[in-house]
Amino acid sequence: MRQLPLCATQILYITRSASSSCNDDKLLNAFRTCLFKRLKQQEVQPGNKVSIIGSGAVGMACAVALLSKGITNDIALYDINKDLCTAESADLVHGSLFLNNCNVAKCCDIGSTRDSRVVVVTSGVRPKANEKPSEVAQKTADIIKCVMPSLVKESPKAVFIIVSNPSDVMAWVAHKISKLPYERCISTGCHLDTARFRLFIAQLLGVATSSVNAFVLGENGERSVPMWSSVTVGGVRLEQLVPKIGTSEDPMQWCKVHKDVVEAAAKVIALKGYTNWAIGHAVADVVSAIFENSNRILSLSTNAKGMCGIKDDIFLSLPCIVNKWGLFGIIRPHLSKWESNAMKKSAEQVLKAQCDIKL
Numbered sequence: 005m006r007q008l009p010l011c012a013t014q015i016l017y018i019t020r021s022a023s024s025s026c027n028d029d030k031l032l033n034a035f036r037t038c039l040f041k042r043l044k045q046q047e048v049q050p051g052n053k054v055s056i057i058g059s060g061a062v063g064m065a066c067a068v069a070l071l072s073k074g075i076t077n078d079i080a081l082y083d084i085n086k087d088l089c090t091a092e093s094a095d096l097v098h099g100s101l102f103l104n105n106c107n108v109a110k111c112c113d114i115g116s117t118r119d120s121r122v123v124v125v126t127s128g129v130r131p132k133a134n135e136k137p138s139e140v141a142q143k144t145a146d147i148i149k150c151v152m153p154s155l156v157k158e159s160p161k162a163v164f165i166i167v168s169n170p171s172d173v174m175a176w177v178a179h180k181i182s183k184l185p186y187e188r189c190i191s192t193g194c195h196l197d198t199a200r201f202r203l204f205i206a207q208l209l210g211v212a213t214s215s216v217n218a219f220v221l222g223e224n225g226e227r228s229v230p231m232w233s234s235v236t237v238g239g240v241r242l243e244q245l246v247p248k249i250g251t252s253e254d255p256m257q258w259c260k261v262h263k264d265v266v267e268a269a270a271k272v273i274a275l276k277g278y279t280n281w282a283i284g285h286a287v288a289d290v291v292s293a294i295f296e297n298s299n300r301i302l303s304l305s306t307n308a309k310g311m312c313g314i315k316d317d318i319f320l321s322l323p324c325i326v327n328k329w330g331l332f333g334i335i336r337p338h339l340s341k342w343e344s345n346a347m348k349k350s351a352e353q354v355l356k357a358q359c360d361i362k363l
């Protein structure tokens with residue numbers, strides 16, 4: 005039996021009073037507080053300019069997804085490798101006729117990213133053979149530390165989406181360096197892991213990916229947490245059919261689906277050296293949720309302190325309400341005992357990686 009959160013007790017108290025109904029303001033406010041933590045709303049940059057930092061495989065996949073889906077027609081590319089940046093922007097802008105008359109500016113200096121509505125940070129390094137993950141993380145953190153102050157100076161009201169890996173730790177580095185408010189400094193976190201999770205379940209069941217409702221939360225990596233207790237297909241909770249779903253006691257061993265999610269990127273990297281297309285679409289989806297002021301709920305990495313029993317300032321994926329302000333709120337997940345333990349391990353993993361970074 006899961007414990008009721010404090011605000012749920014408050015709801016019970018209010019409903020005991022006469023004539024309360026679900027459109028009662030007091031009751032609704034208590035209910036919203038129970039469901040999600042609300043973040044602040046601050047002035048944001050108008051327009052639809054998206055700056056992409058890093059014109060490598062991921063940066064360009066983001067650009068192509070944003071342009072081909074018509075999410076923006078105004079992109080600025082910035083990369084320390086000026087030739088690559090010049091070539092990629094020219095190659096894309098040659099397709100302007102087919103891409104909403106798009107403008108793809110190459111930025112020889114960070115100044116050209118000025119007044120971006122969204123800044124997508126993909127600059128990083130690819131791991132060399134035998135290089136430790138902590139070494140790659142430190143090199144990437146040094147890049148984030150180097151670019152963030154100027155990016156924020158040029159676009160102080162932009163929403164920053166950190167994609168560079170390890171993305172939870174890099175979003176924390178970006179926040180520490182920039183002091184941006186949490187609602188405007190996020191990482192794609194487990195948004196792609198969630199998409200893969202929904203896809204793999206859908207493939208097994210023979211239904212559309214969009215008809216599987218599910219979330220992967222926690223660390224973006226091996227310690228991500230599949231929310232088996234809330235997976236629904238056509239309104240049916242899978243846990244009702246397989247009570248121990250996802251755990252070691254599950255006779256159907258659905259945990260293999262999550263193993264596939266965790267190993268998905270490595271399998272692609274083993275064959276082509278990197279992943280880019282799916283993350284490009286995941287980023288474009290987050291940007292569209294912002295531009296459309298959609299209030300859609302996506303699994304993004306944000307400061308998780310105070311949620312799910314987490315006591316440290318760490319970035320982890322939680323179901324986030326996304327709108328024009330960036331993050332509008334964070335859903336308070338109701339976790340099973342198994343999920344709660346897994347979240348704790350996820351948090352420990354991120355904290356350990358974070359402590360290894362020299363800021």
Ligand SMILES: NC(=O)c1ccc[n+]([C@@H]2O[C@H](COP(=O)([O-])OP(=O)(O)OC[C@H]3O[C@@H](n4cnc5c(N)ncnc54)[C@H](O)[C@@H]3O)[C@@H](O)[C@H]2O)c1
Binds near residue numbers: 084147224278280
């Ligand atoms: N979050 C996710 O789910 C996810 C998925 C895939 C890849 N990634 C990460 O995205 C990042 C980029 O991957 P990639 O395959 O595009 O790598 P890449 O090597 O192809 O591109 C990285 C680019 O960053 C540029 N760069 C380096 N230092 C810079 C600086 N100081 N300023 C501007 N640009 C700089 C490089 O010149 C390079 O062009 C990596 O950290 C990767 O691990 C994250």
